[in-house]
Amino acid sequence: MTIVVNGSPRVVAEGATLLDVLGTLSLDPRAVVVEHNRRIVRRPALGEVRVAPGDAIELVQFVGGG
């Protein structure tokens, strides 16, 4: 199925959790904050929340800024 991660379509396995999505992107869950359909999902829940086709995922981090 296709979901939208940081504005771009990504194909993930049926039944994938948010933790699985991070795994396919080789991202450390401790290093990013996850927003799923505009709702923040805390780290302990990432393995429990499954994604559905068309879901919007935002993965953010701190970068340099003033």
Next chain:
Amino acid sequence: MDTPFLVGGQTFRSRLMIGTGKYADPETMVRAIEATGADVVTVAVRRVDLDRRAEGSILRHLDPKRFFLLANTAGCYTADEAVRYARLAREAGFNDFVKLEVIGDQETLLPDVAGLLEAARILVAEGFKVLAYTNEDLITALRLEEAGCAAVMPLASPIGSGLGLLNPVSVRTIKRRLKVPVIVDAGVGTASDACVTMEQGVDGILMNTAVAAAQNPALMGHAMRLAVEAGRAAYLAGRMPRREVAVPSSPTEGMLD
């Protein structure tokens, strides 16, 4: 002899807060920040680059145990957007402080004060310590204080302009009328600007471009540290009154015939 620099219940060593944007490379940034002596560093929230072309998280270069990370909502043009970014920043798990920016105009990057007040009220209700970037307008500053902001941050001049403190009278008025800390944010260009700003009696100053865009950022960071300390000391010392006529420093008695 100075009072502690206390913001939102947190005491900071340095009255100089420093941004982490626009440095040529992370090593230059770290050297410059160390030279400023700042313990508060600002960071922005952005999408992870999934193609890995970009540098990645700033936390690879700044130890969150050593620096107090103050997330901003830079680049947000509505209250909703700023609230969304603030929530994401807090979720990163370092603290509940946010430097709230709601920008109203792309050319000047001046704040949208209606959006700013709206976002400030929402975030304060959610337990955030809000440091609100605003213009040098007293009434907005008063409303931000009433809204429960932990600090009010009037600009010296537009973000990244390096024009220095354009309106010292208004900044002094804001400082005199507010109880919460007043931290001047944006517009400082060089050390004298920082010194003059601190001489107005404000509690602190936040800058980014003046250090990052200097030819030698570490040396400018050092200069800014001295300037902020000098300006603060001069304010506490209390300057002499201005006169438009000369007053001799040496005795007028005892001159030879």
